[in-house]
Amino acid sequence: xxxxxxxxxxxxxxxxxxxxxxxxxxxxxxxxxxxxxxxxxxxxxxxxxxxxxxxxxxxxxxxxxxxxxxxxxxxxxxxxxxxxxxxxxxxxxxxxxxxx
Amino acid sequence: xxxxxxxxxxxxxxxxxxxxxxxxxxxxxxxxxxxxxxxxxxxxxxxxxxxxxxxxxxxxxxxxxxxxxxxxxxxxxxxxxxxxxxxxxxxxxxxxxxxxxxxxxxxxxxxxxxxxxxxxxxxxxxxxxxxxxxxxxxxxxxxxxxxxxxxxxxxxxxxxxxxxxxxxxxxxxxxxxxxxxxxxxxxxxxxxxxxx
Numbered sequence: 001x002x003x004x005x006x007x008x009x010x011x012x013x014x015x016x017x018x019x020x021x022x023x024x025x026x027x028x029x030x031x032x033x034x035x036x037x038x039x040x041x042x043x044x045x046x047x048x049x050x051x052x053x054x055x056x057x058x059x060x061x062x063x064x065x066x067x068x069x070x071x072x073x074x075x076x077x078x079x080x081x082x083x084x085x086x087x088x089x090x091x092x093x094x095x096x097x098x099x100x
Numbered sequence: 101x102x103x104x105x106x107x108x109x110x111x112x113x114x115x116x117x118x119x120x121x122x123x124x125x126x127x128x129x130x131x132x133x134x135x136x137x138x139x140x141x142x143x144x145x146x147x148x149x150x151x152x153x154x155x156x157x158x159x160x161x162x163x164x165x166x167x168x169x170x171x172x173x174x175x176x177x178x179x180x181x182x183x184x185x186x187x188x189x190x191x192x193x194x195x196x197x198x199x200x201x202x203x204x205x206x207x208x209x210x211x212x213x214x215x216x217x218x219x220x221x222x223x224x225x226x227x228x229x230x231x232x233x234x235x236x237x238x239x240x241x242x243x244x245x246x247x248x249x250x251x252x253x254x255x256x257x258x259x260x261x262x263x264x265x266x267x268x269x270x271x272x273x274x275x276x277x278x279x280x281x282x283x284x285x286x287x288x289x290x291x292x293x294x295x296x
Binding site: 021023024026027028030031034035038039042046050053054057 | 117118126130133134137138140141144145147148149152
């Protein structure tokens, strides 16, 4: 068994892969390499793209936070309505339900 | 009865990690790349398994490598023009984007038409789906590519109508472009492998 696995050409285990002419064997070998590596290359490309995307997204979030957050000197003096205008999505209070 | 005050604290609005249309198209293109790689692999193995000098068989026509160079040039130029359209669109230059996209679609359509004329000519010369392995591979692989080209052209036309009516989104245009670039870039590989 190990002999067949180690030397399939000698055993002619597969008439297509191990037999045939040298050009055919070369085509099979190259196809195997390309078809094996292509998905890995695509996954690697997608992974690198997502990493770069993550980096740029994170940078955007910090920029956004700096723009939305009011300066420290204005925090205590700003009226609630003004705060709501500056950062509407940051802190919102639901109105009281009518007292029963 | 005293109702406790309810506070809803929200963070920054949550945004998608990446554009969904673009990501979906990327996954689709990923599978298509593997499909065409499989086609090329099967073709090369079959071609190399026949005795030298018998591909194509003597009674079958040769694929017109030189004549197809014009189609290839039209398709590559179309890809460049769609890229220009994207640059103009991102600069909010709608007129420039529209002109480049129109020309890109016309050149893509020219590619499909020239391919159709080539098919008709080869059919007249006796190359059919069942006449030989050359015919089988030619019509399956080139036909699959032509089908992709027609679908991608349909997507680009959809984007063109959106551009004219000022309703085109960057997401839609990005996904259509990705599919078109796949169609454009896979063609030279098919051409070099199958026609040469």
